[in-house]
Amino acid sequence: MLAAAKTRQPQEILAAVTAGVEIIGENYVQEAERAYEVVGNRVKWHFIGHLQKNKVKKAVRLFDMIETVDSLEIAREIDKRCAQIGKIMPVLIEVNSAREKQKSGVFPEEVAPLVREMAALPNLRVEGLMTMGPDSANPEDLRLVFAETRKTFDRISQLNLPGVEMRYLSMGMTDSYKIALEEGSNIVRLGSKIFGERDYEED
Numbered sequence: 390m391l392a393a394a395k396t397r398q399p400q401e402i403l404a405a406v407t408a409g410v411e412i413i414g415e416n417y418v419q420e421a422e423r424a425y426e427v428v429g430n431r432v433k434w435h436f437i438g439h440l441q442k443n444k445v446k447k448a449v450r451l452f453d454m455i456e457t458v459d460s461l462e463i464a465r466e467i468d469k470r471c472a473q474i475g476k477i478m479p480v481l482i483e484v485n486s487a488r489e490k491q492k493s494g495v496f497p498e499e500v501a502p503l504v505r506e507m508a509a510l511p512n513l514r515v516e517g518l519m520t521m522g523p524d525s526a527n528p529e530d531l532r533l534v535f536a537e538t539r540k541t542f543d544r545i546s547q548l549n550l551p552g553v554e555m556r557y558l559s560m561g562m563t564d565s566y567k568i569a570l571e572e573g574s575n576i577v578r579l580g581s582k583i584f585g586e587r588d589y590e591e592d
């Protein structure tokens with residue numbers, strides 16, 4: 390379980406850590422920097438937002454995993470910036486399993502070609518997949534999306550690509566984590582469940 394900390398103050402995040410949270414998920418590099426100053430490296434930090442190329446240099450210093458790689462371009466930038474600091478970054482590929490327009494993530498059939506290219510990058514390691522799924526009113530609608538992501542995960546695992554270790558399937562949030570776990574998730578990303586309702590919603 391990771392605590393999705395967007396919009397939360399560093400002190401709230403620290404309180405969650407004191408209560409036992411071991412992984413913090415951040416959507417924005419700048420928010421993560423502020424929280425890191427208070428919380429430090431006693432927890433793992435996962436990047437779960439949309440990563441822009443000009444933020445990669447900072448992100449690779451701060452984060453222990455980047456869950457939202459969805460292009461070879463961003464993967465190459467992560468590889469390059471990690472090489473500069475002697476780090477190997479565990480990454481997940483964000484899959485747009487529901488094929489929503491204007492959403493980030495690659496389509497299921499694009500995952501294998503992307504992973505094959507990424508396997509050649511020495512300073513990152515593909516460790517699994519992440520999906521958001523549609524903002525559906527009914528979490529049961531998400532079950533098919535999670536099942537589809539799980540299928541993609543299994544397919545990539547069976548390719549046994551050198552340098553690729555399929556270990557993590559990050560899916561499920563406050564309203565959907567139980568369904569996600571039933572469909573094979575092993576990382577759930579909980580925000581409001583842990584911190585309470587957010588003051589404003591993500592766009």
Ligand SMILES: *Cc1c(COP(=O)(O)O)cnc(C)c1O
Nearest residue numbers: 393437562563578579580581582
């Ligand atoms: C905000 C967010 C979450 C958590 O959402 P909740 O509904 O508050 O649990 C999980 N994953 C990502 C990528 C998010 O942006």
